[in-house]
Structures are given as C-alpha cells and as structure tokens.
Amino acid sequence: MQDSAGTAMAASAGPCASIPAEHMDFIRQVLDRVGDKWSMLIVAALASGPMRYTDLQRQIPGISQRMLTHTLRQLTEDGLTSRTAYAEVPPRVEYALTPLGGGLYEIVKQLIGWAADHHHEIRANRS
Amino acid sequence: MQDSAGTAMAASAGPCASIPAEHMDFIRQVLDRVGDKWSMLIVAALASGPMRYTDLQRQIPGISQRMLTHTLRQLTEDGLTSRTAYAEVPPRVEYALTPLGGGLYEIVKQLIGWAADHHHEIRANRS
C-alpha cells in the first residue's frame, strides 16, 4: 500500500517507482481511458451530481456529440458512470458517477488541483 | 445568469466539481500532456532516480526511440524533467525528475495505485 504523501520515494526502488512488467498492462489501459481527451472532464462534471446529456454538453465546452456519447459509453462500460433512461416524453437520460467513478474522481480532483497550482510554472518553463 | 437547472454546482463550495471556464484551458493542457501515451510512464520510471536514455528504453517496454525522445523533450520543456549531458566518450545523458515533476509523480502514483486496486472491477464490468 502506498503512502499518501510519500516523502522519500527516491531512496528505494519501491513498488511504484519501477513498475513491474505485469502491472504495465492494466496501468496502460487505465491511463488510456483516463487520459483520453474528455473522460476526466466528464468525471469532474459529474462529481457535482447526476446530469442529463445536454447538461453535460453545456457543462463541457467544446465537446462534440460524438465524443460525449462515445466517452460516456466507455465510462459506463467500465462501471465508472451509470446511465438511467426514464421512459417519458420528452425522453430523459441521466448520467451519474458510480462509487468506482467517485473513487477515480478523488484522483482527478488532485490532478486538477495540481494543474491549477503549477500551470503557471509550466507555462513559464515553456517560454 | 439565468441558469435553468444547474444551480447545484453554482453554489457548491466544491473545489473542482464545477470547473470554471477559465480553468478549462490549462486543465486541458495538463491533461493532454499527462494523458499522452508515455508521459506518466516516464515520470514513474524516473521516480526511482535519474536514468539514462537506454535505461528508460529498457524500463518502458514497447516505447519507440521516437516517442521516448519526443516525450522526454516535452517533459523537459515543461520543466518536469531535467536533461544532463556529460561531454564524455562514450556520451552519457541522464534524465531526472525536477521538483515539479516529483510533485506530479505524487499524483501519478496515486493513479497507479488506484488502477492496481480497481482494474479487476473495471475488467469485470467490461464483460
């Protein structure tokens, strides 16, 4: 189990520093899912509560219908989000974070926080 | 602003649930960098200490020279890694995590830990 605020990881070639070849596989899979263009944004948007399709579209500027549908389906297939369709008129579909997706959001939240804290340093280094 | 339904996140004190439009931009930039195919893997590999070019190639199975060079350059441009060339024969170049990169690794480490903990659930959901 990895310490939450690891201090001296450089000292030991521990469990995470050198990634075992067996772990590489699913790490890559998770990274590919999480690291695609929209997944994290959707997870972050859903963290404030269930949302409808068009709400997500408004919440995430620039996302196309194709990518919203596609990413939502992938996330739902992986059990990170849930899809609930109400057989009404007009039709209504709500997407929500599952407990699993909520766990991922905890990581995403930190990544977003880190980005907010350090993006100016990164920008400065780029110039 | 006359929002129709989404008053929930407008008043929420949540740090990240509703991402302000101004933040979207650099969040996307960080995600694009961090979420590409190899960056996190290189950061994780470098967390155990400085490494040479060929060491990284051995450590990260499947990465091509092109992508290793390319990603390393991007990371170095952003100040996440440092490049030190020793003018010797044979030439030796060492890459290392900067403090900024070390901070990112703390997040990456948690993401890897999360992946290790839950990848079996994700796999089960996919079937």
Place this chain on the structure above:
DNA sequence: CGGAATCCGCGGTGATACTG
C-alpha cells in the same frame, strides 16, 4: 431530447535507416 451514422482531416505513433 438523446442519440446513431457517415465522411474526413490531422497528428500521434511506429518502423526503419542514418549520424556525431
């Protein structure tokens, strides 16, 4: 309203060969 289907460009990615 909530999608599905189609077309298509761009760039991320790998393979290979060459260089200092």
Place this chain on the structure above:
DNA sequence: CAGTATCACCGCGGATTCCG
C-alpha cells in the same frame, strides 16, 4: 550511446446529417 530524419499508417476527434 544518444539521438535525428523520413515515410506511412490509422484511429482520434470534429462537423454534419438523420433517426426513435
């Protein structure tokens, strides 16, 4: 050893149109 250069692929992702 540590790259650079060039080519070619293919699939991500946007725009548009149509369906239940």
